Amino acid sequence: MTMNKLDATLDDVQNTRFGNIYHDLIKQMAKTTQFTEGEVSSILMVYHKFVLANGSKAKHMTKKQFFHLFLVLFKIFDLQIIERILLHITLDMKKEVDAVAWVRLFSVFMTNKLDQKIKFTFQIYNIHGNGFLNREIVQHAVEKFFVGEDEDEVNELRSDMVDLLFKKFDVDKDGVISFDDYSQVVMKQPMLLEFLGQCFPSIIGTTVIALCANIMSKVNFDKPCS
Template sequence: MKINFIFKNKSKKNKMNNLDGTLDGIQNTRFLNIYHGLIKQMLKQTQFSEMELNCILMIYHKFVLLNGPRAKAMTKKQFFHLFEVLFKVFDLQIIERIMILIAKESKNHIPPIAWVKLFSVFMSDSLDEKMKFVFSIYNLHETNFLNREILTKFVDKFFTGEDEDEVVELTADMVDLLFKKFDLDRDGLISYDDYSTVVRKTPMLLEFLGPCLPSRDGLTVTAYCSNILSKMGDMGLNQDDVK
Protein backbone atom coordinates (compact mmCIF):
# COMPACT_ATOMS: atom_id res chain seq x y z
CA MET A 1 0.00 0.00 0.00
CA LYS A 2 1.52 3.31 -1.10
CA ILE A 3 0.46 6.68 0.22
CA ASN A 4 1.95 9.93 -1.02
CA PHE A 5 0.42 12.96 0.64
CA ILE A 6 0.73 16.22 -1.32
CA PHE A 7 1.35 19.33 0.78
CA LYS A 8 4.16 21.50 -0.50
CA ASN A 9 3.37 24.65 -2.52
CA LYS A 10 -0.35 23.91 -2.64
CA SER A 11 -3.32 25.99 -1.51
CA LYS A 12 -5.58 24.50 1.18
CA LYS A 13 -8.26 23.80 -1.42
CA ASN A 14 -5.84 21.98 -3.71
CA LYS A 15 -4.45 20.04 -0.80
CA MET A 16 -7.89 18.70 -0.01
CA ASN A 17 -8.75 17.94 -3.64
CA ASN A 18 -5.44 16.20 -4.32
CA LEU A 19 -4.65 14.63 -0.99
CA ASP A 20 -2.98 11.45 -2.26
CA GLY A 21 -0.59 11.48 -5.19
CA THR A 22 -1.13 7.78 -5.88
CA LEU A 23 -4.82 8.40 -6.68
CA ASP A 24 -6.06 10.28 -9.72
CA GLY A 25 -8.39 13.27 -9.53
CA ILE A 26 -11.55 11.21 -9.81
CA GLN A 27 -10.45 8.87 -7.03
CA ASN A 28 -9.46 11.75 -4.76
CA THR A 29 -12.85 13.36 -5.34
CA ARG A 30 -14.57 10.06 -4.57
CA PHE A 31 -12.66 9.87 -1.29
CA LEU A 32 -13.85 13.35 -0.29
CA ASN A 33 -17.44 12.50 -1.22
CA ILE A 34 -17.37 9.35 0.93
CA TYR A 35 -15.78 10.83 4.04
CA HIS A 36 -16.75 14.51 3.94
CA GLY A 37 -19.62 14.13 6.44
CA LEU A 38 -17.58 12.02 8.85
CA ILE A 39 -14.71 14.52 8.76
CA LYS A 40 -17.06 17.36 9.72
CA GLN A 41 -18.49 15.21 12.53
CA MET A 42 -15.09 14.18 13.88
CA LEU A 43 -13.84 17.77 13.86
CA LYS A 44 -16.24 18.37 16.76
CA GLN A 45 -15.44 15.15 18.60
CA THR A 46 -11.66 14.76 18.34
CA GLN A 47 -8.50 16.82 18.76
CA PHE A 48 -7.58 16.55 15.07
CA SER A 49 -7.59 19.28 12.42
CA GLU A 50 -9.46 18.87 9.14
CA MET A 51 -6.24 18.07 7.30
CA GLU A 52 -5.24 15.48 9.89
CA LEU A 53 -8.63 13.79 9.65
CA ASN A 54 -8.32 13.69 5.88
CA CYS A 55 -4.93 12.00 6.20
CA ILE A 56 -6.06 9.51 8.85
CA LEU A 57 -9.06 8.52 6.77
CA MET A 58 -7.01 8.34 3.58
CA ILE A 59 -4.92 5.60 5.18
CA TYR A 60 -8.13 3.81 6.14
CA HIS A 61 -9.43 4.29 2.58
CA LYS A 62 -6.28 2.73 1.10
CA PHE A 63 -6.77 -0.35 3.26
CA VAL A 64 -10.35 -0.57 2.03
CA LEU A 65 -9.24 -0.29 -1.61
CA LEU A 66 -7.02 -3.35 -1.11
CA ASN A 67 -10.19 -5.36 -0.51
CA GLY A 68 -11.63 -4.71 -3.97
CA PRO A 69 -13.72 -2.06 -5.73
CA ARG A 70 -16.92 -2.94 -3.85
CA ALA A 71 -15.36 -2.99 -0.37
CA LYS A 72 -16.56 -0.40 2.13
CA ALA A 73 -14.58 -1.16 5.27
CA MET A 74 -11.29 -2.42 6.70
CA THR A 75 -11.38 -6.12 7.50
CA LYS A 76 -10.74 -7.74 10.87
CA LYS A 77 -7.67 -9.47 9.41
CA GLN A 78 -6.17 -6.15 8.29
CA PHE A 79 -6.86 -4.65 11.72
CA PHE A 80 -5.10 -7.49 13.55
CA HIS A 81 -2.15 -7.38 11.16
CA LEU A 82 -1.75 -3.63 11.65
CA PHE A 83 -1.58 -4.01 15.43
CA GLU A 84 1.02 -6.75 15.23
CA VAL A 85 3.24 -5.07 12.61
CA LEU A 86 2.97 -1.33 13.32
CA PHE A 87 1.66 -0.97 16.87
CA LYS A 88 3.60 -3.97 18.25
CA VAL A 89 0.63 -5.28 20.22
CA PHE A 90 0.71 -9.07 19.91
CA ASP A 91 -1.88 -10.36 22.39
CA LEU A 92 -4.76 -11.52 20.20
CA GLN A 93 -7.21 -11.34 23.09
CA ILE A 94 -6.33 -7.69 23.67
CA ILE A 95 -6.62 -6.84 19.97
CA GLU A 96 -10.01 -8.57 19.90
CA ARG A 97 -11.13 -6.54 22.92
CA ILE A 98 -10.00 -3.31 21.26
CA MET A 99 -11.96 -4.19 18.15
CA ILE A 100 -15.08 -4.93 20.21
CA LEU A 101 -14.75 -1.61 22.03
CA ILE A 102 -14.30 0.61 19.00
CA ALA A 103 -16.31 -1.25 16.39
CA LYS A 104 -19.23 -2.18 18.66
CA GLU A 105 -21.69 -4.32 16.66
CA SER A 106 -19.39 -4.67 13.63
CA LYS A 107 -17.85 -8.10 14.18
CA ASN A 108 -15.90 -8.64 10.96
CA HIS A 109 -14.94 -5.15 9.86
CA ILE A 110 -13.82 -1.78 11.24
CA PRO A 111 -16.07 1.19 10.37
CA PRO A 112 -14.27 4.45 9.51
CA ILE A 113 -15.63 6.22 12.60
CA ALA A 114 -14.08 3.50 14.78
CA TRP A 115 -10.76 4.01 13.01
CA VAL A 116 -10.76 7.74 13.79
CA LYS A 117 -11.73 7.14 17.42
CA LEU A 118 -8.87 4.66 17.78
CA PHE A 119 -6.36 7.25 16.53
CA SER A 120 -7.92 9.82 18.85
CA VAL A 121 -7.22 7.64 21.89
CA PHE A 122 -3.74 6.71 20.71
CA MET A 123 -2.74 10.34 20.13
CA SER A 124 -4.46 11.73 23.20
CA ASP A 125 -2.46 13.56 25.86
CA SER A 126 -5.14 12.75 28.45
CA LEU A 127 -4.18 10.09 30.97
CA ASP A 128 -7.84 9.82 32.01
CA GLU A 129 -8.90 8.95 28.46
CA LYS A 130 -6.20 6.32 28.15
CA MET A 131 -7.02 4.83 31.56
CA LYS A 132 -10.69 4.44 30.64
CA PHE A 133 -9.71 2.82 27.34
CA VAL A 134 -7.21 0.37 28.84
CA PHE A 135 -9.42 -0.58 31.79
CA SER A 136 -12.28 -1.29 29.36
CA ILE A 137 -10.00 -3.65 27.44
CA TYR A 138 -9.10 -5.58 30.59
CA ASN A 139 -12.73 -5.58 31.75
CA LEU A 140 -13.67 -8.88 30.11
CA HIS A 141 -16.93 -9.24 32.04
CA GLU A 142 -18.14 -5.72 31.11
CA THR A 143 -18.43 -4.69 34.76
CA ASN A 144 -16.70 -1.89 36.61
CA PHE A 145 -14.20 -4.17 38.31
CA LEU A 146 -11.57 -6.82 37.66
CA ASN A 147 -11.71 -10.03 39.67
CA ARG A 148 -9.14 -12.75 40.29
CA GLU A 149 -10.36 -14.80 37.30
CA ILE A 150 -9.74 -11.93 34.89
CA LEU A 151 -6.29 -11.16 36.24
CA THR A 152 -5.35 -14.84 36.02
CA LYS A 153 -6.34 -14.99 32.33
CA PHE A 154 -4.00 -12.11 31.51
CA VAL A 155 -1.16 -12.95 33.89
CA ASP A 156 -1.08 -16.59 32.75
CA LYS A 157 0.41 -15.31 29.46
CA PHE A 158 3.35 -13.75 31.28
CA PHE A 159 4.92 -17.10 32.18
CA THR A 160 5.95 -20.04 30.03
CA GLY A 161 7.86 -23.21 30.73
CA GLU A 162 7.75 -26.97 30.73
CA ASP A 163 7.04 -27.17 34.46
CA GLU A 164 3.29 -26.56 34.60
CA ASP A 165 3.18 -26.48 38.38
CA GLU A 166 5.83 -23.77 38.46
CA VAL A 167 3.94 -21.68 35.90
CA VAL A 168 0.74 -22.00 37.94
CA GLU A 169 2.59 -20.97 41.10
CA LEU A 170 4.23 -17.96 39.42
CA THR A 171 0.88 -16.87 38.01
CA ALA A 172 -0.82 -17.11 41.39
CA ASP A 173 2.01 -15.15 43.05
CA MET A 174 1.79 -12.39 40.43
CA VAL A 175 -2.00 -12.16 40.79
CA ASP A 176 -1.59 -11.84 44.56
CA LEU A 177 1.02 -9.12 44.10
CA LEU A 178 -1.22 -7.16 41.71
CA PHE A 179 -4.16 -7.35 44.09
CA LYS A 180 -2.00 -6.01 46.90
CA LYS A 181 -1.03 -3.10 44.65
CA PHE A 182 -4.39 -2.28 43.06
CA ASP A 183 -7.12 -3.49 45.44
CA LEU A 184 -7.03 -0.42 47.64
CA ASP A 185 -10.16 -1.14 49.66
CA ARG A 186 -9.29 -4.82 50.05
CA ASP A 187 -12.69 -6.07 48.84
CA GLY A 188 -11.23 -8.73 46.55
CA LEU A 189 -11.97 -6.67 43.42
CA ILE A 190 -10.07 -4.02 41.47
CA SER A 191 -12.52 -1.26 40.61
CA TYR A 192 -11.87 1.50 38.10
CA ASP A 193 -11.44 3.89 41.02
CA ASP A 194 -8.77 1.60 42.50
CA TYR A 195 -7.01 1.29 39.15
CA SER A 196 -7.10 4.99 38.27
CA THR A 197 -5.87 6.03 41.72
CA VAL A 198 -2.83 3.78 41.41
CA VAL A 199 -2.07 4.73 37.80
CA ARG A 200 -2.28 8.48 38.51
CA LYS A 201 0.45 7.97 41.11
CA THR A 202 2.45 5.58 38.90
CA PRO A 203 1.58 6.09 35.19
CA MET A 204 3.91 3.26 34.16
CA LEU A 205 1.28 0.86 35.54
CA LEU A 206 -1.30 2.01 32.97
CA GLU A 207 -1.00 -1.26 31.00
CA PHE A 208 -0.33 -3.57 33.94
CA LEU A 209 -2.03 -6.60 32.35
CA GLY A 210 -0.36 -6.32 28.95
CA PRO A 211 0.28 -3.69 26.23
CA CYS A 212 -2.85 -2.14 24.70
CA LEU A 213 -1.38 1.05 23.22
CA PRO A 214 1.44 1.61 20.73
CA SER A 215 4.88 2.33 22.12
CA ARG A 216 6.37 5.81 21.70
CA ASP A 217 8.26 4.57 18.64
CA GLY A 218 5.03 3.16 17.22
CA LEU A 219 3.24 6.46 17.81
CA THR A 220 6.08 8.34 16.12
CA VAL A 221 5.80 6.19 13.01
CA THR A 222 2.00 6.47 13.09
CA ALA A 223 2.10 10.27 13.39
CA TYR A 224 4.62 10.53 10.57
CA CYS A 225 2.80 8.15 8.22
CA SER A 226 -0.55 9.77 8.99
CA ASN A 227 0.69 13.37 8.80
CA ILE A 228 -0.68 14.14 12.25
CA LEU A 229 1.20 17.43 12.36
CA SER A 230 -0.01 18.44 15.82
CA LYS A 231 1.89 15.47 17.34
CA MET A 232 5.11 15.70 15.36
CA GLY A 233 6.66 18.47 17.43
CA ASP A 234 6.20 16.40 20.59
CA MET A 235 7.89 13.43 18.94
CA GLY A 236 10.87 15.25 17.49
CA LEU A 237 9.68 15.21 13.88
CA ASN A 238 10.17 18.06 11.43
CA GLN A 239 6.91 19.14 9.80
CA ASP A 240 8.83 20.56 6.81
CA ASP A 241 9.86 17.00 5.94
CA VAL A 242 6.22 15.92 5.43
CA LYS A 243 5.31 16.18 1.75
Protein backbone atom coordinates (compact mmCIF):
# COMPACT_ATOMS: atom_id res chain seq x y z
CA MET A 1 0.00 0.00 0.00
CA THR A 2 1.44 3.37 -1.01
CA MET A 3 1.58 5.84 1.84
CA ASN A 4 3.41 8.86 0.45
CA LYS A 5 0.29 10.46 -1.04
CA LEU A 6 -2.22 9.52 1.64
CA ASP A 7 -2.86 13.11 2.75
CA ALA A 8 -2.50 16.12 0.47
CA THR A 9 -2.20 18.55 3.39
CA LEU A 10 1.10 16.96 4.45
CA ASP A 11 4.29 17.13 2.44
CA ASP A 12 6.05 14.04 1.10
CA VAL A 13 8.36 13.82 4.09
CA GLN A 14 5.46 13.88 6.55
CA ASN A 15 3.49 11.33 4.53
CA THR A 16 6.50 9.03 4.42
CA ARG A 17 7.04 9.49 8.15
CA PHE A 18 3.41 8.57 8.77
CA GLY A 19 3.87 5.38 6.77
CA ASN A 20 7.00 4.45 8.67
CA ILE A 21 5.36 5.01 12.05
CA TYR A 22 2.06 3.25 11.45
CA HIS A 23 2.77 0.64 8.76
CA ASP A 24 2.76 -2.39 11.07
CA LEU A 25 -0.13 -1.12 13.18
CA ILE A 26 -2.28 -0.58 10.08
CA LYS A 27 -1.88 -4.21 9.09
CA GLN A 28 -2.50 -5.39 12.65
CA MET A 29 -5.68 -3.35 13.18
CA ALA A 30 -7.06 -4.31 9.76
CA LYS A 31 -6.91 -7.93 10.91
CA THR A 32 -8.57 -7.32 14.28
CA THR A 33 -11.26 -4.74 13.40
CA GLN A 34 -13.96 -4.33 10.74
CA PHE A 35 -11.82 -1.80 8.85
CA THR A 36 -9.73 -2.29 5.72
CA GLU A 37 -6.09 -1.22 5.67
CA GLY A 38 -7.08 1.91 3.76
CA GLU A 39 -9.71 2.78 6.36
CA VAL A 40 -7.31 2.17 9.25
CA SER A 41 -4.80 4.43 7.50
CA SER A 42 -7.38 7.20 7.23
CA ILE A 43 -8.43 6.82 10.88
CA LEU A 44 -4.81 6.96 11.98
CA MET A 45 -4.15 10.00 9.81
CA VAL A 46 -6.74 11.91 11.85
CA TYR A 47 -5.00 10.68 15.00
CA HIS A 48 -1.61 11.65 13.56
CA LYS A 49 -2.76 15.21 13.01
CA PHE A 50 -3.81 15.48 16.64
CA VAL A 51 -0.32 14.29 17.55
CA LEU A 52 1.34 16.80 15.22
CA ALA A 53 -0.59 19.58 16.95
CA ASN A 54 1.31 18.72 20.13
CA GLY A 55 4.71 19.49 18.65
CA SER A 56 7.38 17.77 16.61
CA LYS A 57 8.47 15.51 19.48
CA ALA A 58 4.98 14.37 20.45
CA LYS A 59 4.05 10.72 19.97
CA HIS A 60 0.51 10.51 21.31
CA MET A 61 -2.81 12.28 21.54
CA THR A 62 -3.41 13.93 24.92
CA LYS A 63 -6.32 13.28 27.25
CA LYS A 64 -7.22 16.95 26.91
CA GLN A 65 -7.58 16.56 23.14
CA PHE A 66 -9.62 13.39 23.67
CA PHE A 67 -12.04 15.10 26.05
CA HIS A 68 -12.29 18.13 23.77
CA LEU A 69 -13.22 15.88 20.85
CA PHE A 70 -16.06 14.32 22.85
CA LEU A 71 -17.37 17.61 24.18
CA VAL A 72 -17.20 19.62 20.95
CA LEU A 73 -17.69 17.13 18.13
CA PHE A 74 -19.33 14.05 19.61
CA LYS A 75 -21.56 16.16 21.91
CA ILE A 76 -21.06 13.81 24.84
CA PHE A 77 -20.95 16.04 27.91
CA ASP A 78 -20.91 13.59 30.82
CA LEU A 79 -17.29 13.68 31.99
CA GLN A 80 -17.63 10.46 33.96
CA ILE A 81 -18.82 8.62 30.85
CA ILE A 82 -15.95 10.07 28.81
CA GLU A 83 -13.52 8.90 31.49
CA ARG A 84 -15.09 5.44 31.46
CA ILE A 85 -14.80 5.26 27.66
CA LEU A 86 -11.16 6.32 27.89
CA LEU A 87 -10.51 3.67 30.53
CA HIS A 88 -12.25 1.05 28.39
CA ILE A 89 -10.18 1.67 25.27
CA THR A 90 -6.84 2.31 26.99
CA LEU A 91 -7.21 -0.11 29.92
CA ASP A 92 -5.75 2.57 32.19
CA MET A 93 -5.96 6.32 32.74
CA LYS A 94 -2.65 7.48 31.33
CA LYS A 95 -2.18 11.09 30.35
CA GLU A 96 -2.02 10.15 26.68
CA VAL A 97 -4.12 8.16 24.22
CA ASP A 98 -2.16 5.82 21.96
CA ALA A 99 -2.96 4.91 18.36
CA VAL A 100 -4.31 1.45 19.20
CA ALA A 101 -6.85 2.97 21.60
CA TRP A 102 -7.88 5.47 18.91
CA VAL A 103 -8.64 2.75 16.36
CA ARG A 104 -10.35 0.67 19.04
CA LEU A 105 -12.62 3.62 19.78
CA PHE A 106 -13.71 3.90 16.16
CA SER A 107 -14.18 0.16 15.91
CA VAL A 108 -16.81 0.43 18.65
CA PHE A 109 -18.38 3.68 17.47
CA MET A 110 -18.73 2.50 13.87
CA THR A 111 -20.06 -0.98 14.51
CA ASN A 112 -23.55 -1.82 13.27
CA LYS A 113 -23.78 -4.84 15.56
CA LEU A 114 -26.20 -4.19 18.40
CA ASP A 115 -24.72 -6.91 20.61
CA GLN A 116 -21.33 -5.18 20.51
CA LYS A 117 -22.92 -1.84 21.35
CA ILE A 118 -24.77 -3.45 24.24
CA LYS A 119 -21.59 -4.98 25.64
CA PHE A 120 -19.68 -1.70 25.33
CA THR A 121 -22.41 0.46 26.87
CA PHE A 122 -22.96 -1.86 29.82
CA GLN A 123 -19.23 -1.85 30.53
CA ILE A 124 -19.30 1.95 30.58
CA TYR A 125 -22.26 2.01 32.98
CA ASN A 126 -20.86 -0.78 35.18
CA ILE A 127 -18.51 1.51 37.09
CA HIS A 128 -17.72 -1.07 39.80
CA GLY A 129 -16.90 -3.79 37.28
CA ASN A 130 -18.97 -6.36 39.15
CA GLY A 131 -21.34 -7.30 36.35
CA PHE A 132 -24.47 -5.52 37.52
CA LEU A 133 -25.99 -2.09 38.08
CA ASN A 134 -27.36 -1.48 41.56
CA ARG A 135 -29.72 1.27 42.68
CA GLU A 136 -26.81 3.49 43.70
CA ILE A 137 -25.39 3.51 40.16
CA VAL A 138 -28.78 4.13 38.58
CA GLN A 139 -29.61 6.83 41.13
CA HIS A 140 -26.32 8.61 40.42
CA ALA A 141 -27.00 8.59 36.68
CA VAL A 142 -30.59 9.75 37.09
CA GLU A 143 -29.53 12.70 39.25
CA LYS A 144 -28.12 14.33 36.12
CA PHE A 145 -31.45 14.07 34.32
CA PHE A 146 -33.45 16.18 36.77
CA VAL A 147 -32.50 19.61 38.09
CA GLY A 148 -34.55 22.43 39.55
CA GLU A 149 -35.02 24.82 42.43
CA ASP A 150 -37.60 22.69 44.23
CA GLU A 151 -35.36 20.06 45.82
CA ASP A 152 -38.23 17.94 47.11
CA GLU A 153 -39.87 17.80 43.70
CA VAL A 154 -36.58 16.98 41.97
CA ASN A 155 -35.82 14.20 44.45
CA GLU A 156 -39.29 12.76 43.95
CA LEU A 157 -38.84 12.78 40.17
CA ARG A 158 -35.47 11.08 40.51
CA SER A 159 -36.88 8.43 42.81
CA ASP A 160 -39.80 7.76 40.47
CA MET A 161 -37.42 7.44 37.52
CA VAL A 162 -35.19 4.97 39.36
CA ASP A 163 -38.25 2.86 40.23
CA LEU A 164 -39.43 3.03 36.62
CA LEU A 165 -36.04 1.97 35.25
CA PHE A 166 -35.77 -0.97 37.62
CA LYS A 167 -39.28 -2.04 36.74
CA LYS A 168 -38.23 -2.03 33.09
CA PHE A 169 -34.69 -3.42 33.26
CA ASP A 170 -34.61 -5.72 36.30
CA VAL A 171 -36.07 -8.60 34.34
CA ASP A 172 -35.51 -11.31 36.95
CA LYS A 173 -36.54 -9.00 39.83
CA ASP A 174 -33.46 -9.68 41.95
CA GLY A 175 -32.90 -6.03 42.84
CA VAL A 176 -30.07 -5.34 40.39
CA ILE A 177 -29.76 -4.91 36.62
CA SER A 178 -27.46 -7.60 35.29
CA PHE A 179 -25.92 -7.68 31.84
CA ASP A 180 -28.44 -10.35 30.84
CA ASP A 181 -31.31 -8.14 32.06
CA TYR A 182 -30.01 -5.14 30.16
CA SER A 183 -29.24 -7.14 27.03
CA GLN A 184 -32.70 -8.72 26.91
CA VAL A 185 -34.43 -5.35 27.13
CA VAL A 186 -32.22 -3.53 24.63
CA MET A 187 -32.31 -6.34 22.07
CA LYS A 188 -36.09 -5.90 22.03
CA GLN A 189 -35.99 -2.09 22.28
CA PRO A 190 -32.68 -0.73 20.89
CA MET A 191 -33.73 2.85 21.64
CA LEU A 192 -33.07 2.05 25.32
CA LEU A 193 -29.38 1.31 24.69
CA GLU A 194 -28.15 4.53 26.33
CA PHE A 195 -30.71 4.66 29.13
CA LEU A 196 -28.21 5.95 31.71
CA GLY A 197 -26.49 8.51 29.52
CA GLN A 198 -25.08 9.00 26.04
CA CYS A 199 -22.10 6.79 25.18
CA PHE A 200 -22.11 7.07 21.38
CA PRO A 201 -21.71 10.19 19.23
CA SER A 202 -24.71 11.74 17.56
CA ILE A 203 -25.10 10.81 13.91
CA ILE A 204 -23.94 14.33 13.04
CA GLY A 205 -20.71 13.95 15.01
CA THR A 206 -20.17 10.46 13.63
CA THR A 207 -20.69 11.69 10.07
CA VAL A 208 -18.21 14.55 10.47
CA ILE A 209 -15.47 12.33 11.83
CA ALA A 210 -16.26 9.64 9.24
CA LEU A 211 -15.86 12.20 6.47
CA CYS A 212 -12.54 13.31 7.94
CA ALA A 213 -11.38 9.71 8.28
CA ASN A 214 -12.80 8.59 4.93
CA ILE A 215 -14.92 5.81 6.47
CA MET A 216 -18.42 6.93 5.50
CA SER A 217 -19.30 3.37 4.50
CA LYS A 218 -19.16 2.43 8.18
CA VAL A 219 -21.72 5.02 9.36
CA ASN A 220 -25.06 3.59 10.44
CA PHE A 221 -27.63 6.17 9.39
CA ASP A 222 -30.39 4.22 11.13
CA LYS A 223 -29.17 5.56 14.47
CA PRO A 224 -31.32 8.54 15.49
CA CYS A 225 -29.63 11.84 16.25
CA SER A 226 -28.86 12.31 19.92
